[in-house]
Amino acid sequence: xxxxxSIQAYLDDYGKVHVLVSHRFYNGKADSFYIKDExxxxxxxxxxxxxxxxxxxxxxxxxxxxxxFGTQYTIVDNHGxxxxxxxxxxxxxxxxxEMFEYTEDDLGCSCTKNETKFAVWAPTATKVxxxxxxxxxxxxxxxxxxxxxxxxxxxNADLKTATYVYLVSVNGEVVESxxxxxxxxxxxxxxxxxxxLNELKCKQFNLPELNSPIDAILYECSVRDMTSSSxxxxxxxxxxxxxVEPNTRNNGRPTGYDYIRLLGITHVQLxxxxxxxxxxxxxxxxxxxxxxxxxxxxxxxxxxxxxxxDPFLRVQELREVVDGFHEAGIRVxxxxxxxxxxxxxxxxxxxxxxxxxxxxxxxxLLSSGSFCGNDTDSCRKMTxxxxxxxxxxWMNIYGIDGFRFDLMGILDVDTMNEIVKAAKExxxxxMIYGEGWNLPTYLPEDKKACMSNNAQMxxxxxxxxxxRDSVKGKSSEGESFAKGYCTGDGDFIFNMASSxxxxxxxxxxxxIFMEPHQTxxxxxxxxxQTSWDKIKDCxxxxxxxxxxxxxxxxxxxxxxxxxxxxxxxxxxxCRTKLGYHNTFCSSDSINQMDWDRMIRYEEIVKYTRxxxxxxxxxxAFRLKTTAEIEEKVSFDYMDANVLVYTINHPxxxxxxxxxxxxxxxxxxxxxxxxxxxxxxxxxxxxLLKKSLVSQDILIKPYSLLVCAVM
Numbered sequence: 120x121x122x123x124x125s126i127q128a129y130l131d132d133y134g135k136v137h138v139l140v141s142h143r144f145y146n147g148k149a150d151s152f153y154i155k156d157e158x159x160x161x162x163x164x165x166x167x168x169x170x171x172x173x174x175x176x177x178x179x180x181x182x183x184x185x186x187x188f189g190t191q192y193t194i195v196d197n198h199g200x201x202x203x204x205x206x207x208x209x210x211x212x213x214x215x216x217e218m219f220e221y222t223e224d225d226l227g228c229s230c231t232k233n234e235t236k237f238a239v240w241a242p243t244a245t246k247v248x249x250x251x252x253x254x255x256x257x258x259x260x261x262x263x264x265x266x267x268x269x270x271x272x273x274x275n276a277d278l279k280t281a282t283y284v285y286l287v288s289v290n291g292e293v294v295e296s297x298x299x300x301x302x303x304x305x306x307x308x309x310x311x312x313x314x315x316l317n318e319l320k321c322k323q324f325n326l327p328e329l330n331s332p333i334d335a336i337l338y339e340c341s342v343r344d345m346t347s348s349s350x351x352x353x354x355x356x357x358x359x360x361x362x363v364e365p366n367t368r369n370n371g372r373p374t375g376y377d378y379i380r381l382l383g384i385t386h387v388q389l390x391x392x393x394x395x396x397x398x399x400x401x402x403x404x405x406x407x408x409x410x411x412x413x414x415x416x417x418x419x420x421x422x423x424x425x426x427x428x429d430p431f432l433r434v435q436e437l438r439e440v441v442d443g444f445h446e447a448g449i450r451v452x453x454x455x456x457x458x459x460x461x462x463x464x465x466x467x468x469x470x471x472x473x474x475x476x477x478x479x480x481x482x483x484l485l486s487s488g489s490f491c492g493n494d495t496d497s498c499r500k501m502t503x504x505x506x507x508x509x510x511x512x513w514m515n516i517y518g519i520d521g522f523r524f525d526l527m528g529i530l531d532v533d534t535m536n537e538i539v540k541a542a543k544e545x546x547x548x549x550m551i552y553g554e555g556w557n558l559p560t561y562l563p564e565d566k567k568a569c570m571s572n573n574a575q576m577x578x579x580x581x582x583x584x585x586x587r588d589s590v591k592g593k594s595s596e597g598e599s600f601a602k603g604y605c606t607g608d609g610d611f612i613f614n615m616a617s618s619x620x621x622x623x624x625x626x627x628x629x630x631i632f633m634e635p636h637q638t639x640x641x642x643x644x645x646x647x648q649t650s651w652d653k654i655k656d657c658x659x660x661x662x663x664x665x666x667x668x669x670x671x672x673x674x675x676x677x678x679x680x681x682x683x684x685x686x687x688x689x690x691x692x693c694r695t696k697l698g699y700h701n702t703f704c705s706s707d708s709i710n711q712m713d714w715d716r717m718i719r720y721e722e723i724v725k726y727t728r729x730x731x732x733x734x735x736x737x738x739a740f741r742l743k744t745t746a747e748i749e750e751k752v753s754f755d756y757m758d759a760n761v762l763v764y765t766i767n768h769p770x771x772x773x774x775x776x777x778x779x780x781x782x783x784x785x786x787x788x789x790x791x792x793x794x795x796x797x798x799x800x801x802x803x804x805x806l807l808k809k810s811l812v813s814q815d816i817l818i819k820p821y822s823l824l825v826c827a828v829m
Contacts, residue, residue: 128194129207133214134184136164136204138194139175147176149196154182154204157191157245164194188219189264191245191291203291206243208483210475211499218242220500221267224508227300227417228283230315235278239285239298240501241471242268246288250295252310253281282310282430287471296470297415299505302512303430306400306421308414312430319434321518324445329385329548332580332636332683333741336731337452338384339644340688340712341409342392342423342440345375347707350714357403357707359392359423359436363443369714378717380447382724383731384686386550387444388452388523390645392437394418396461397704400427407710409645409703410454411525412461416509434516441518450520452550453513457497457506458529459489468505476502480561488560489526497534498562506534507541514545524553528569529560532576535568539578552580552639552683574633580683583622583638585631589614590676592657594647596700599656605672605784606657609760615782616754619764621681623745624752634745638682642673643690647700651693667693668803668821671726672784675823678730679740679764679780681748688712691727692720722805729806733825739768739778751777761789761818765828775827783818791816797826 126149127139136154140147152164168179186192192204209215219242229236237249239262247262247270262270282305285296297304301311302319329335346353346361352368353375355361367375379387391410398406403422410420419437421427441451460466460477463485468476478486478496486494496502513519522542527535535551542549555570565572570581587594589611592603604611617628621635632638643650650673654666661669670693677684687694689712696702702709717724734740742748747768755763764780779797783789792815799811803822818824 124202125200126194126196126202128202128204130182130186130204131208132212133209134181135209136180136182136194138164138178138180138196138202140178140196140200141175144200145198147171149176149178149198151197152178152180153195155193155195156187188242188268189245191288205290205473207474208479210243210472211479216500219268221269222504226269226508227298227302228311228313230277230279230313231317232277233275235274235276235281235313237262237272237283237298239270239300239471240268241270241285241287241289243472243475244268244270244287244289248286249283250286251278251281251283253278259286278313279315280431281313283313284310285471289471290473294470296467299415299467299471300417300508301415302417302516303434304394304415304418304421305430306427308394308396308418308421314431314434316516319438319516321438321516322442322445324442326445326450327385327448329450331741331743332550332552333681333743335386335450335550335683336384336678336734337386337388337639337683337685338379338382338688339388339390339685340379341390341645341710342420343407343707344710344712345688346712348711348713351375351712352714355425357423358425359419359433359440360425363440370718372714372718374714374717376443376447379449381728382691383728383735384449386450386452386521389440389454391454391456392420392423393453393455394420396465398422400424407704407706411456411703413456413459414461414465415467416457416505417512438517445518451518452521452523453519454523454525455509456525457509458495458524458526459491459493460495461491463493472501475499476505478561486561488558488562489529494529494560497530498566503534503537507538510538510542511545514542514549520546520548521550521552524551524568526556526558527553527581528556528558528567529562530568531562531566532568532572533566535576535579539576543578550580551578553582555581556584570631573631573637577633577637580637580639581632582644582685583618583631583640583682585614585622585629586618586638586640586680586682587642589618591642591650591653591673594653596647599648599653602657604762605676605782606654606669607784609785612756612760612762615676615762616756616764619676619680619754620748620752623681624748626749627754635681635742635748636683639685640677640680640682641685641687642677643687644685645687648698649687649694649696650690651695652698656698665821667720667723669784671723671803672782672821672823674723674727675730675825676782678727678734679825681740681742681752684734686727689716691724692717693723726805729801732806733801737773737778738770739766742766742768757789757791759783759785759787759789761785761791763791767828773827775829777828779826779828781816781818781824781826783820783822786820788817788819791818796829798829799824799826801825
């Protein structure tokens with residue numbers, strides 16, 4: 120049974136201590152306190168205020184302002200009860216920031232043939248020991264406190280293959296923690312690993328030029344889902360190796376890596392591939408999780424490795440994933456979850472420097488805008504440094520090309536802009552984008568990295584839920600039956616136009632973003648129902664053939680809209696999760712890629728490839744600025760809610776004056792006459808084998824036509 124504390128003491132500011140006295144002891148009454156350091160030196164505390172609560176009395180006390188960090192203090196009351204002085208909200212003061220901000224790049228562990236160095240930022244700790252294990256031998260090395268609260272130790276030996284933990288004396292107790300800067304670990308993140316960074320140099324590949332984020336086509340996939348089904352043909356199911364395994368087949372058709380290469384996308388976006396908490400890496404088949412439950416932010420996930428207890432192997436395997444896609448000319452973006460930690464009792468950041476890295480409100484309670492019980496405090500200087508160092512590590516060691524930020528609205532505008540700056544110094548064409556939802560985190564509205572503040576983050580893109588809801592219909596579980604324009608609600612025709620214009624056109628549309636490279640256009644991602652399941656819910660009256668046509672229109676809308684297109688893996692062959700919305704911990708049978716569906720819906724796969732081909736071929740679908748879109752994009756709203764989307768962008772290479780797209784998501788065919796001669800390039804069945812040139816166009820029900828203006 121846990122012992123009840125008679126008193127508790129917290130250092131909350133320079134010269135300011137709060138002492139909490141339990142009412143179970145002398146009814147919470149104390150007449151005086153004094154503070155004693157570990158050497159026996161004492162000073163009186165001055166009581167300047169008292170708040171009597173139902174269970175404890177809180178005393179507001181003045182103590183000497185020049186207390187030394189790195190020294191353990193004890194508060195003693197007149198009854199002889201005592202408690203270690205816990206360093207609490209003082210770590211959130213500007214003075215603390217200025218005193219302990221550390222700007223060098225040597226935190227973590229570095230190893231050479233002659234020596235191994237350890238460095239950990241722990242300014243509130245009184246002692247740190249690095250406990251090292253190698254070849255069944257253990258040694259404990261006391262680390263030396265140096266400038267800015269960094270503890271250091273050097274061992275004159277090559278400790279490559281060793282593992283270690285820190286034993287941190289902080290706030291009156293010794294806690295065991297992994298190294299928050301360790302780039303690998305043993306199974307389930309128990310121990311950090313010593314690796315020789317000289318063995319981790321990136322391979323260099325000549326990737327296709329990416330002049331603008333607008334030229335990207337994003338394809339979201341999970342390491343596990345891509346090969347978890349027996350239909351994948353993989354020998355390495357659910358593993359990093361399976362994701363880039365060549366020559367996998369299902370009934371003779373390419374799957375996995377070879378399939379992605381043929382699709383035409385430019386970027387693979389991996390669901391979390393860093394170390395997450397809720398899958399037992401020793402028995403990974405017992406649980407499933409997407410991975411939005413961070414454990415070690417710098418380490419690859421062990422359940423995706425062939426041997427989670429080989430720290431070097433998991434690093435090597437993730438590098439092979441990136442190298443494999445780079446060799447195929449495809450860039451790799453990582454999904455990062457820096458907005459929260461899975462469990463603060465497991466968080467190395469919280470263990471080593473309590474109260475610093477996570478956000479608290481004015482009442483001293485953890486902010487939970489992430490709805491996960493904690494939000495990281497990106498405004499803290501060392502939190503911001505940690506995030507930037509994390510980005511640099513993924514880019515320098517693995518060659519990562521971009522990042523998708525989960526719940527980006529939890530983070531602050533300045534941090535995100537600093538991340539962009541640091542990332543672009545490594546790769547000019549790096550992509551930075553995320554979920555810009557406005558979440559109830561304890562942060563001023565104008566500081567949140569959310570969509571409404573996109574003008575403050577000119578080089579960052581946001582998932583455009585306005586696009587999603589306008590084109591497909593709302594996605595929350597209670598709104599499964601709500602339709603959008605392409606699923607049959609003509610009232611959304613003007614929303615559809617605004618969406619196709621990248622949500623930047625202000626003259627006659629709904630403007631959200633400053634520039635088109637700030638919108639990620641999508642109708643489906645890992646969250647919520649798949650598009651196919653959504654159509655089945657909101658269009659129950661439709662036959663399977665009509666659902667297929669509507670599904671094609673959703674894909675075409677994403678691919679031909681201004682902005683950055685985004686597809687979820689399997690969307691192009693009607694991926695289903697059996698109607699379930701939030702399948703983050705559902706089984707493999709729900710989340711897996713069913714490669715039999717690739718064969719069953721091969722016509723939609725071919726249609727998607729055609730859309731990708733046309734997007735790449737015609738610059739009209741990739742206008743780079745709002746000014747261009749304002750000038751060149753226009754809409755006509757025909758009878759029966761047929762929408763005509765015109766892009767007046769001359770293309771000398773393809774000898775056309777622009778593009779004209781016609782949307783008819785309803786059950787009546789239409790004969791339309793145009794003043795311009797149009798070359799019909801693509802209809803509901805895909806690319807036309809023989810182009811039709813005419814001023815009179817017949818558009819069938821539930822179809823999208825793509826025409827070149829001659």
